[in-house]
Amino acid sequence: MSSSTDLRASENPSDWRFTWEAQSHTPTLRLFLFDLNTKPSCQCTNLEVKLVLEQSLLVVSFFEDEVETSLRVPIPRVLVDVEAPVQFSALDDHIEIKLVLLLPVDHPIGLNFESVLNLSEDYESAPRNVVSDELRTLSMDSGSEVKNLSSMEEVHFYCRNCSNKLTRSLRFFKEMPSVNWREVADNWFGACCCSFGGISEKLVTKYAESYACAAGVCLLSTTSLTLCKDDLVGCKFPDLDSSQDYESELNDAGGSFLIEVTQESGSKHESIVSCENLSQRMQDLDEKFCSLCPRENNPGARLEHEVIEKASNGDSLSYVCHESDITRNMELHNGCHADIKKHIQNHDTECCTHDSSETSPKEPKCGIELLPNQKIFLNGYLGNGFMARSSNLSKDVSWIEFPCPHCSYLLGAYPCINGCSPLDGGVRLLKCYISTCLPVGGSSDLFRNYTLERMFTNQLLESAEDELSFRTVVKDLHTKCPVLQLVLLNPHSWCSTGYCLSTMEPVAKMDIYPTIKVLFSDCSNGTEFQIRNVEEWITKNQADEVYMLASQIKELIEFLESANNVYPPSHSFLQGLLLSSLRR
Known part of the structure; x- marks a missing residue:
């Protein structure tokens, strides 16, 4: 085999493209080497391959039209078995080379071997979490992001394209509840028409009744965050005549409770001041059945939703929160799966043998009357603005793209009816288009890895x-x-x-x-x-x-x-x- 220093480089080696490919759990690294103007099986003779591991380099040499050509291909950060033979062949439209690895590319040691062995200065100087995030699959953990954002004194969001500040100061962050309210309620209580007095239907209706986006609160999902339109800076939306009435009726709806947040010396103290209709709503339910399992014991329940509305009150801040009954149940009552299972089994033996009014005599069969806008929420039509399914679509709701007010770069979208203001008062900003700090994409940017x-x-x-x-x-x-x-x-x-x-x-x-x-x-x-x-x-x-x-x-x-x-x-x-x- 000729040495790499004795070989003449091809006149334009950049015409040759390389692609390394590997499969998880398989200790093989395959190389595709091709030039669209070359047919290797006919034009590349005396093919030779040499590993230069001290330079992380693969040198491929061959004769083309009696001219000796050398191609230099960088080898990715993998553990190559130097004792295993290198397999290669010249095919019709590419040269294929296979290297044997000591470990599969997704092995933890293989992913971190340079930092573990302390062989790379750039790995030492670069933030470890940034390097590892680039080489691993994207982690979309909105729960940890809520904790990180909540730990900051104040947060602004910025356009990733022009670094324009998009929002006012934000301090309250919550996880976005599941949009599949009906499905979750049916999973908990069953879809039977008389299951627990039709509680599934009642919970979904009450959830739709109390749903709204509030100023000062940011709701995070895996792909986006929902902000009240009033928290956005320099943005204007078409006015809807009935929007004010809609919001005021929501504020007057039952089932709300008041949380007072007092800021003292930079600390926050929360206390429940009053609970107006919550106990009345749950009075009709069996006491044992109300003791639903806590959220951490039942990750399938995703109705942990709070809607907070801000009001000025001297030096303190007051927030009115509207929540579904199922949320308040799961958070305020302590129970276990055994009690629920026993209650369900007892109910199943009597299912469909009585009228639902007997189970809940104080609750009217017809349910609560909803406003036209609120009825849109019954089947979870509103999503995260990134990806929707057939079950989350409505012919009445359209999605409007939301651009940056400074550079017109796409930032997200919001749902509306007839091209008016956001239906629920909220705009969905996609994480791949925004930053949590400046500079954009810096080590402190929580969304830096999102694309x-x-x-x-x-x-x-x-x-x-x-x-x-x-x-x-x-x-x-x-x-x-x-x-x-x-x-x-x-x-x-x-x-x-x-x-x-x-x-x-x-x-x-x-x-x-x-x-x-x-x-x-x-x-x-x-x-x-x-x-x-x-x-x-x-x-x-x-x-x-x-x-x-x-x-x-x-x-x-x-x-x-x-x-x-x-x-x-x-x-x-x-x-x-x-x-x-x-x-x-």
Whole structure:
């Protein structure tokens, strides 16, 4: 084998692209090396491969038209087995090389071996959490983010594009409750028409009655945060004549309680001042049944929602909170699964043998009368503004894109009726478009690792796990037409790509990142016949359907098309769909 110093570099080595690929739990690293203008099986003779591990470099040499060519490929941060033979072959449209690893790329030791062995100065100087976050899947833990934000004295949110301050000072942060209120209530109490006096229907109705976004409070979900429109700086919304009446009626609704937050020497003290109608609401329920399991013992219950409205009161701050009965039950009463199970078993033996009015004689059968706007909430139509499902859609509600008032950069969206102000008074800001501090993307920015690509991948994997479907169609949230067709091939892949280096170019260390492999098809410009075929494909394969804003889908398609180019032509097309990958 000729030494790398004796080889002449090709005239334009950057025409050769490389892509490293590995699969989780498999100790093999595969390299695709290709140039669209070269056919290696015919044009590349005397192929040789040499490992230069002290430089983290792979040197590939061959003769092309009697000219000896050398390609320098950086090796990502992996543990290569130097004693294992290197496998390589020249195929029609690419050169394929396989290296054997001591450990799979996702092994904890393999992910951190440089920092553990203290071999890299840049790892020592860089923040450890930033480095590890880049090499691991995106963690979307809104609970920990709530704790981190609440620990700060005050928080402002900034546009990631222009660093413009978007909000007033915020100090109160809560997790966004589940939008599937009816489903959760049915899971707790059953969907039977007489289950516990129809309590499922009553709880959902009362939840819709008390739902609203309040000034000074930020609600966080996995992909977005919801802010009252009054907390946004420099933003104007169309006025709705009935909005004021709607909010005032919400404030007068029953089931509210007052929490007084007094600020003394920088500390906060909370105490319940009065509870007007809560006990009256729960009076009809059996005492044992009211002792629902605490939230930590039942992670499936996600109705822990508080809506707080701010009022000035001298040196103290007063907040009126509206909560659903199920929330207050879970937080104020201590019970256990055994009591609930026993109560349910006793009830099941008598189910459908009595009128529901006997169980709750003081509660009217007809329920509470809701305002037209409140009825929209009954089936959880309002979501996080990032991704919606068929069960969360309403023909009455439309989503309006919300841009930065300074640079018009997309920040999120809000739900409305007839193009008016936010239906619930809240705007959803997507975490991938905002920052929690300046500079944007700095080590103190809690959302620095969020990107549209990684957020979508996270939701796609969660959907595949929940729905047991690896086929997804993304539809336009406005037109309801299919725009993007996806098939999940491998949820645990790793990838790194770039162009070969010239002879004198220094070798920079390269990371290999977690990805998913997918097949995709852009349906945005499809004919009526093609769209009909996609709809038939959805029905035939029981594909999952999700809805997103058109601009976000367009951005995702650009990601997918760009990632499709990192594979040689023979590996970029399968079953009539394009092969691609997305960062996890």
